[in-house]
Amino acid sequence: MVICAALSCAGLPAYALDGAAPVPIDGGPLGELNFSAAGDGYFFGQTGSSANPHTSVVGGQPTGAAVDAWMMELHKISGLVQFTVQLAEFQNINLGANRPQDVNGQRFTTGAVRTAYVTLAPEGDFKLSLGQFPSVEGYESVFAFNNPVGLRTVIAAVENSNSRGVQMDYAHGPLAATVLFGDGYDTGVWNYVQFIASDHFDANNTLFVFGAKSLGVTGPNTFAYESGAGPLNGNGSQGQLANVNSNMIGAWYEWKHGNLSLTPEVQFQYTDPIHQYANLVSGGVSDNIPKSTGNFAAALFGEYKFSGTPYSIAGWTEYATSYGSAAQDNWFVAPNAKLVGVTLAPTWQHEHLFARLNAGYMYLLDSGSPSAGYGNSGTGRNQFITTLEFGIVY
Numbered sequence: 001m002v003i004c005a006a007l008s009c010a011g012l013p014a015y016a017l018d019g020a021a022p023v024p025i026d027g028g029p030l031g032e033l034n035f036s037a038a039g040d041g042y043f044f045g046q047t048g049s050s051a052n053p054h055t056s057v058v059g060g061q062p063t064g065a066a067v068d069a070w071m072m073e074l075h076k077i078s079g080l081v082q083f084t085v086q087l088a089e090f091q092n093i094n095l096g097a098n099r100p101q102d103v104n105g106q107r108f109t110t111g112a113v114r115t116a117y118v119t120l121a122p123e124g125d126f127k128l129s130l131g132q133f134p135s136v137e138g139y140e141s142v143f144a145f146n147n148p149v150g151l152r153t154v155i156a157a158v159e160n161s162n163s164r165g166v167q168m169d170y171a172h173g174p175l176a177a178t179v180l181f182g183d184g185y186d187t188g189v190w191n192y193v194q195f196i197a198s199d200h201f202d203a204n205n206t207l208f209v210f211g212a213k214s215l216g217v218t219g220p221n222t223f224a225y226e227s228g229a230g231p232l233n234g235n236g237s238q239g240q241l242a243n244v245n246s247n248m249i250g251a252w253y254e255w256k257h258g259n260l261s262l263t264p265e266v267q268f269q270y271t272d273p274i275h276q277y278a279n280l281v282s283g284g285v286s287d288n289i290p291k292s293t294g295n296f297a298a299a300l301f302g303e304y305k306f307s308g309t310p311y312s313i314a315g316w317t318e319y320a321t322s323y324g325s326a327a328q329d330n331w332f333v334a335p336n337a338k339l340v341g342v343t344l345a346p347t348w349q350h351e352h353l354f355a356r357l358n359a360g361y362m363y364l365l366d367s368g369s370p371s372a373g374y375g376n377s378g379t380g381r382n383q384f385i386t387t388l389e390f391g392i393v394y
Helices: 240-244
Strands: 023-026 032-046 063-076 081-090 113-120 126-134 162-172 175-182 192-202 205-214 247-257 260-271 293-305 311-323 338-350 353-366 382-393
Touching: 113 162, 162 192
Parallel strands: none
Antiparallel strands: 023 032, 032 063, 032 382, 063 081, 081 113, 113 126, 126 162, 162 175, 175 192, 192 205, 205 247, 247 260, 260 293, 293 311, 311 338, 338 353, 353 382
């Protein structure tokens, strides 16, 4: 998702798109502040849509346009007391797993305030922070303009985005680590631990290991991570009870050689059985998780910058599989689904402006049980989408 200050944003892509560069501002009695902003939108065309938008996983629009994300961020990164505030909205396209749609201010309980925390930074290697934080899980960001490709993998689809809690950061030489204890998945229930650690071996090789552990059971009535257009009203869709009570382990390795960067990533996530909500219903299905459920995914990201030009090219390929025995086990597309996907994204960037053509293809090796898919029948296994993306990073 988004790697925070302790890791110096080392997880952000190196070549395909240069992200927002902080602008120094004189904050008067607050000292020097850094401000950054970015935003993007796109036109899209896709196969696999349906005349009935509820039939196909990718919705009912074969063509259209949408705002993907916007962000404004203010940092104080010096002194004993520091802070970060970010206003943002985002609505990702996870290839083959959801439909293109505009950003939605009602998705989260905190509205457009996505990050807001205060940091105590004494001399030394440790920092302690309190507030709302970006997730430390995974290579890909929630913001398309921070990713090598404007289409995301399903690896990112099952991860946290933001959590309220307490965070401790450590950085010494090539080593860095972050531990975050808080609510996880914006539930408001503080029973979730996330961590990430990195070793920067040299200028061309860095290893990241991340994970998460649920320390209790979060019920469906406390869930507030609403992805629809309506008001926040509890656990709004099947599969989310498993997600917010999940455990995770994953890693990625960033290798660079000249203008080329390759990044393999793996991630495994699972949830133990949960029986106490079997008599409740969310999204039209029982909140019972009778057996252990989970998913595994692997991807390879590649990026290449053409020297002396404003052009670059990036892409990724992924494999993902899931398992379970109930509708709550819907990690992506459908319970027990298996898929492969591939993307390609040529990019043009001139200083703060960029344009990117994203093309992606998804094939369902298994459409799951109960099955889901693409097209008017909702059983199609092939989905292709292309987006023409425009944005600004500042």
